[in-house]
Amino acid sequence: MKTDIILAGVGGQGILSIAAGIGLAAVKSNLHIKQAEVHGMSQRGGDVQSHLRISDKPIASDLIPNGSAHLIISVEPMEGLRYLPFLRKDGWLVTNTVPFVNITDYPETEEVIKAVEAIPNHIALNADAMAKEAGSSRSSNIVMLGAASPFIDIPFEKLEDGIRELFGRKGNDVVDVNLKALRAGREFSMKNR
Amino acid sequence: MEKLLLLGDEALAQGAIDGGISGVYAYPGTPSTEIMEFVQHSKQAAELNIHRVWSANEKTAMEAAIGMSYAGKRAMVCFKHVGLNVAADAFINAAMTGVNGGLVVVSADDPSMHSSQNEQDSRFYAKFAMIPILEPTNQQEAYDMVYMAFELSERLNVPVMIRITTRLAHSRSGVVRKAVTPQNKLKLPTDPRQFVLLPAIARVNYKKLLNTIPVMESLAEKSTFNRLSLSNNKKLGIIAAGIAHNYLMENFPDGCPHSVLKISQYPVPSSLVNKLYDHCETLMVLEDGMPVIEEMVKGIINIGKPIHGRLDGTLPRDGELNPAIIAKAFNMEVYEGMPIPNVVRKRPPSLCTGCGHIDVYTALNEAIIDFGAGRVFADIGCYTLGALPPFNAINSCVDMGASITMAKGAADAGLVPSVAVIGDSTFTHSGMTGLLDAVNENSPITVIISDNSTTGMTGGQTSSAHGRILEICKGIGVHPDHIFVLTPLKKNHEENVRIMKQELAYQGVSVIIPQRECIQTFARRKKDEKKSSEE
Numbered sequence: 001m002k003t004d005i006i007l008a009g010v011g012g013q014g015i016l017s018i019a020a021g022i023g024l025a026a027v028k029s030n031l032h033i034k035q036a037e038v039h040g041m042s043q044r045g046g047d048v049q050s051h052l053r054i055s056d057k058p059i060a061s062d063l064i065p066n067g068s069a070h071l072i073i074s075v076e077p078m079e080g081l082r083y084l085p086f087l088r089k090d091g092w093l094v095t096n097t098v099p100f101v102n103i104t105d106y107p108e109t110e111e112v113i114k115a116v117e118a119i120p121n122h123i124a125l126n127a128d129a130m131a132k133e134a135g136s137s138r139s140s141n142i143v144m145l146g147a148a149s150p151f152i153d154i155p156f157e158k159l160e161d162g163i164r165e166l167f168g169r170k171g172n173d174v175v176d177v178n179l180k181a182l183r184a185g186r187e188f189s190m191k192n193r
Numbered sequence: 194m195e196k197l198l199l200l201g202d203e204a205l206a207q208g209a210i211d212g213g214i215s216g217v218y219a220y221p222g223t224p225s226t227e228i229m230e231f232v233q234h235s236k237q238a239a240e241l242n243i244h245r246v247w248s249a250n251e252k253t254a255m256e257a258a259i260g261m262s263y264a265g266k267r268a269m270v271c272f273k274h275v276g277l278n279v280a281a282d283a284f285i286n287a288a289m290t291g292v293n294g295g296l297v298v299v300s301a302d303d304p305s306m307h308s309s310q311n312e313q314d315s316r317f318y319a320k321f322a323m324i325p326i327l328e329p330t331n332q333q334e335a336y337d338m339v340y341m342a343f344e345l346s347e348r349l350n351v352p353v354m355i356r357i358t359t360r361l362a363h364s365r366s367g368v369v370r371k372a373v374t375p376q377n378k379l380k381l382p383t384d385p386r387q388f389v390l391l392p393a394i395a396r397v398n399y400k401k402l403l404n405t406i407p408v409m410e411s412l413a414e415k416s417t418f419n420r421l422s423l424s425n426n427k428k429l430g431i432i433a434a435g436i437a438h439n440y441l442m443e444n445f446p447d448g449c450p451h452s453v454l455k456i457s458q459y460p461v462p463s464s465l466v467n468k469l470y471d472h473c474e475t476l477m478v479l480e481d482g483m484p485v486i487e488e489m490v491k492g493i494i495n496i497g498k499p500i501h502g503r504l505d506g507t508l509p510r511d512g513e514l515n516p517a518i519i520a521k522a523f524n525m526e527v528y529e530g531m532p533i534p535n536v537v538r539k540r541p542p543s544l545c546t547g548c549g550h551i552d553v554y555t556a557l558n559e560a561i562i563d564f565g566a567g568r569v570f571a572d573i574g575c576y577t578l579g580a581l582p583p584f585n586a587i588n589s590c591v592d593m594g595a596s597i598t599m600a601k602g603a604a605d606a607g608l609v610p611s612v613a614v615i616g617d618s619t620f621t622h623s624g625m626t627g628l629l630d631a632v633n634e635n636s637p638i639t640v641i642i643s644d645n646s647t648t649g650m651t652g653g654q655t656s657s658a659h660g661r662i663l664e665i666c667k668g669i670g671v672h673p674d675h676i677f678v679l680t681p682l683k684k685n686h687e688e689n690v691r692i693m694k695q696e697l698a699y700q701g702v703s704v705i706i707p708q709r710e711c712i713q714t715f716a717r718r719k720k721d722e723k724k725s726s727e728e
Contacts, residue, residue, distance in 0.1 A: 010540065023365065027198055036364040037200075040223030040308030041650065044575065046542035051364075061443035062364035062436070065516035067528030081537050085530035102543065104583075107536045115534040 001031075001153040002055040004064045006083045008074040010100045011043035015075055017166070018145045019050050024162035025154050026054045036062040045102050047079055054154070073148045075141055076100040077112045077124070084119070093119045094148045094189065096127040096140065123147055123189050130184050136174075139181035146185025150193060156186065199368045201361035204332040205271075205299055206231035208339035213374035215266035215294070216244030218254035220622065221651035222273030223308035224362035225301035229271055230654070241376065247648075249657040250593070250622040251276035255283040258296060262287075262352075263388055265380030266294040267343045274302045274315050279593065279623070281318065284352075288322040289390055289398050291350040293382045295343030299355045301362050304482045305513035308359075308650075310573075310590065312511065314483035319354040319459065323402055325409050326354045326459035327418065328435035332366040334418065334457065340371055345412070349405055358481050360513065361436050410460050418457035421465045423472050426450055430473030432466065434486055436514075437479035443516040444525060461486055470498065477522065478502035481514050541581060549709035550576045552681035552689070553614070553643045554584040556707075560693035561612065568608055572596035572624070574616040575649040575711075587614060594623025600638040601631045610697045613640045618648040618656040625669060628702070632670040635701045639693070642666075642704060643681070645711035653714040666704045675699060681707040 005022070009015040019035055026033045036051040051064045069087050074080025074095040087093065095116055099109050116124050125147055131140040142163065149159055163182055167175045199207060206228045209217065219229040232238045232245045244261070248254035251272040261268035270280070277284060277300045284298060300315035319326040327342055329335040339355055346353045386394050413419060430452040433441045438455045454469045456462070470476060470490075475498055478487040487502040501507035507522050508514070517527045544551050553576070561569070571577055571587035572595060579586040589599055596613035604611040615624050620642050631638055644662050648654040658665070666676050675696060679689050689707070696703035710718075 011542065023198055027196075027367070032367070033198070034364055034366045036360060038307070039227070039363050039652075041542050042307070044542040044545065044578065044650070045540075047540040060446075061439045061516050062360050063440075063515050065443060065520070065527070067530035078537055079540075081534050084533055087530050089528070103538060103540055105538050107538060111536050115536045118534070119531070
């Protein structure tokens with residue numbers, strides 16, 4: 001198996017927590033992993049992305065080749081669109097619909113959503129609202145991870161284990177909220193794919 | 194042994210800890226910062242009492258590491274490629290002194306300039322200094338290389354460079370550790386004059402260094418990090434250095450049909466290059482950064498078999514490589530995915546909401562209107578973002594510390610007043626000496642030291658200023674009547690503008706210190722305080 005994932009967002013939105021969740025699950029599944037991150041200047045509110053590659057065979061490149069990502073996970077609707085040149089023909093765009101506006105010329109949200117809906121394989125969800133419902137508005141990235149999970153070739157239980165490990169230090173309540181967020185995201189995608 | 198999921202930078206740090214270092218010396222700079230940060234957060238490093246405090250700049254870091262090596266212990270220096278420019282004097286001469294304890298210099302290059310002002314290639318420096326380079330292709334090699342580099346350094350009596358590029362520095366993968374090597378004992382150099390580079394001694398040392406080059410080459414030829422595989426297909430031979438080898442193999446998942454020489458240990462193993470050249474009709478050179486190997490192989494005269502790469506346009510002359518660029522060099526078809534919809538806007542980095550630099554620029558822009566545009570020399574840090582809208586406030590960003598000295602030079606030329614904008618960490622890095630020049634001539638410049646009490650752009654590392662900017666400026670000799678400490682807040686805007694206007698009009702050196710903690714480190718500190726009060 002091989003899953004190539006682009007994670008997209010804005011510096012400070014914490015896309016690396018999604019990467020960490022998948023990474024832990026991949027390691028638990030004895031898979032090979034490479035994950036290229038953006039550090040430095042762009043983290044100051046610029047567009048950031050991470051290339052996450054999981055495979056049962058050794059992985060050569062840290063970067064995903066153009067047109068070959070199985071999945072784009074975006075925590076913000078405009079940012080996912082930026083990486084469409086990386087998406088395979090049969091790849092999926094899984095995106096949060098809540099815009100992150102820190103530039104003066106951010107387009108109308110409707111225009112952005114229209115562009116998302118023009119992608120044949122897309123899942124668009126209001127992860128912020130779903131996270132709030134799960135118990136913490138801070139868990140929207142975990143909702144996104146759940147929404148992406150049907151497209152990642154790792155057993156769901158391993159992702160749940162990853163969440164337990166990631167948030168274990170913060171206590172059972174935090175773990176439970178995040179597991180709930182993860183499951184809510186997954187359920188949405190299962191229904192809407 | 195356990196398998197760890199580590200960034201390339203972190204793999205270097207863990208490899209150094211396990212390889213028996215007694216100290217790391219560094220100044221923060223993307224993409225090298227995480228090496229020191231990993232050591233600082235490592236329990237193992239704390240237990241082993243490994244030195245792990247940030248230095249004031251790359252030169253002081255390099256020199257302290259030479260000192261540790263002199264005392265017989267293993268030391269590592271880390272910085273970004275342009276940091277090596279700052280450390281160059283010490284670096285080049287460390288090859289002349291040789292080492293006592295193993296000395297490893299990690300230089301992290303940034304092809305495509307993700308967070309830098311140029312894409313210089315550190316391999317030139319190592320060739321210039323005549324020392325070996327190790328260039329990992331993956332995180333495991335990064336770990337293994339630094340682990341063995343100290344021994345290599347001690348064996349050859351030279352510092353060893355590890356060259357890494359952004360992509361590997363900031364990419365995470367599995368790493369298997371080796372057994373921990375104990376630290377060296379304190380031991381003076383056998384020859385008490387080894388480190389005394391008086392001309393008479395330097396000449397002797399230089400001959401020794403020159404005589405070591407063949408040994409370095411023969412080690413590179415035998416190195417397991419270098420690998421020549423000759424194919425029956427003799428059409429094309431490929432030299433792939435460092436991370437470029439990954440992009441090559443990505444395009445040939447079932448194995449490359451061409452002959453390939455992977456180079457990860459330098460000096461360039463000439464006998465292996467010759468074998469490849471003799472075996473093949475044409476060569477292609479793949480390397481991330483500048484065409485260092487390609488120029489060596491091709492030469493100026495460019496006779497013999499065709500050699501393709503960055504110099505003849507087979508690959509782009511600048512920028513980072515990636516799998517698609519390599520595929521195109523092989524005339525493979527690349528599916529370019531879907532186009533980016535027109536609705537997508539650019540999202541450049543920006544100053545954080547609530548950042549003190551914003552108030553500084555808002556005040557400066559207002560204060561300077563009457564004096565005219567084009568006279569603000571800035572420096573390297575978050576405040577460089579003042580070049581972008583809505584501020585459009587600065588006219589230069591060249592190298593660490595250049596704001597003050599460029600303002601002085603421009604004032605010397607008659608651009609009066611000239612203004613410097615510099616951060617606290619950059620000021621203690623390389624600004625203090627320039628301020629001394631200005632004080633000595635009482636140059637008509639206004640220096641704004643925007644003090645957020647951290648090294649912000651690289652993620653909030655300790656600033657060597659430690660809140661002593663005012664005292665430092667007084668010590669350098671700036672007249673106390675022309676040093677002002679302000680709080681850059683909206684409520685103080687009018688007063689701050691007034692002081693700036695007044696000092697811009699003053700025909701001598703003034704220093705204005707807007708002082709307010711970085712909001713990122715402030716938020717982190719509050720969170721930590723809350724956590725510790727709960728515990």
